[in-house]
Amino acid sequence: MSSTEERRFAVLRAIVADYVATQEPVGSRVLVERHNLGVSSATVRNDMAALEEEGYIAQPHTSAGRIPTDKGYRQFVDRIAQVKPLSGPERRAIQSFLETGVDLDDVLRRGVRLLAQLTRQVAVVQYPTLSVSSVRHLEVVALTPARLLLVLITDSGRVDQRIVELGDVIADDELVQLRGLLGGALEGKRLAAASSAVAELAEDAPAHLRDAVIRASTVLVETLVEHPEERLVLGGASNLTRNAADFSAFPGSLRAVLEALEEQVVVLKLLAAAQDAGTVTVRIGEENEAQEMRGTSMVSIGYGSAGTVLGGMGVLGPTRMDYPGTIASVSAVARYVGEVLAGR
Template structure:
């Protein structure tokens, strides 16, 4: 923002026009082009001086092969934060997005539809992270006795997923004791996130130690061990439209495109980047090197979280070149996240 305050009104206007022109055409913008398209009564010499000032501030740069200028990451950031006019999404587009959701029943179908719709409308890549196991909440648990002292744990989450795990407690339990433990946890832990369960169970054992039997305490401690391993909370995403990125000259160079597609397949670093958006409010934008991830050096990522009953489950977004049309991509991502949240709430909010 301090750099924004350093700019005169006409410098701001010229920067805005230059970036919009570059986004439209993908070619460096020269002073003569700006003098014709800026709508200001300025000579090419004056415009060249202003462009030199913008370049000194690090907002634009001059490629070696051209006399024109292109925006830098800093220039894009200032443009998005201070100069961009976001266009409301057309009502017809919103209706088409909702049509893509309303006929689907299963949560995984809704998530897949969201990634495809983002790709179709933006003509870039659309992605949606699957509900993070750490964000999904506990609904119900049952302990069922098996042979040889083993216990089957059936865990039901609030997104209607069912997980089965066999544990081997240090001692045998009767069906009655296991039922007592189930009742105890179901009465106290409903709504807790899965990542919170181990600590919550441990706390229950400590606080109620005098009011529960040693047998029930052992069952609870065994249940707590289910949530010790972070790999049991793995997350993933669905991606659509990645081949759309081949249509952009700056991304189509073979080595760069290969690295980008390898990043999509490898997933870990991209998921780490998306994880930064989970708790953030509103639309988040990473421009080029802001992602800290080399394969995305020429890309921007526009994201927003989606939720059920006010609880964030994951993130969706659009990946494209840094010269994407932010004024239309931002509302697209925003509305799609809200529509996906609405659709998921309708399918998942009421226990079946």
């Protein structure tokens, strides 16, 4: 890259930094005063004119300074040479806070709370995708002689409890047989395979257990089927309203974003792009396919362990975002969530 292009990127980087910090259009004189660009005001003005012509910055109104465009943010994000790492105390605090989560639900809730606090944006995390989860253990407990409690535990830490109403009482030895049949069909299998296996159990079940097997299998199959509407945890939605001015250029945008967050489908599609536990994905403004998200940016990453991505997590906010700090926070929290779930 030529020295002129490097200098113009330095100007763009300074405009991004100032606009993110102040939410005010940035002029050439301010850039010279605040940043050690090593050139005159006239050169900065020429560089800003070139950046504007190329679509990296824009003038919101006459006699104003310049603000970054979606294209300008993209150039800035693509050329972030170094993401400021979190400090040792920050990392230890995150790890300690997540490790004290009592179960999967608590760990995920803690994760989004941390991300929302660290970034001052909306944080979202997807529940572990069932298609990549396996059954670790199935416990069958007799609540009464005619009612069972099924406790299904996956390797991602998910715990589901379901009640089975039997048509008749079940003896202790029959309960042991039933537990063995169901556990043998499920444990160690991916959830899709487990669902098929348990659905076929009744065909070969002993006659005296067939009705109990059918009733338990029906409940388990329903449990093993993925319910997308239950797969998202969200925190910090009120942070969007603090940045309401960022959405003023998009009529109805803030309300549309809030409605999309409530419905979850759009956000789940954005998180679906986060399929790599080691790579952060940044979608800026117009890069979002959903019309209601055109005024936002999404920073996301996959979380998991042992090379398996369990789900996606990330941060959503206006395009005027602290990208280096947000990327660092999302990466750190995702890493520790994956480690905590792997250790359970």
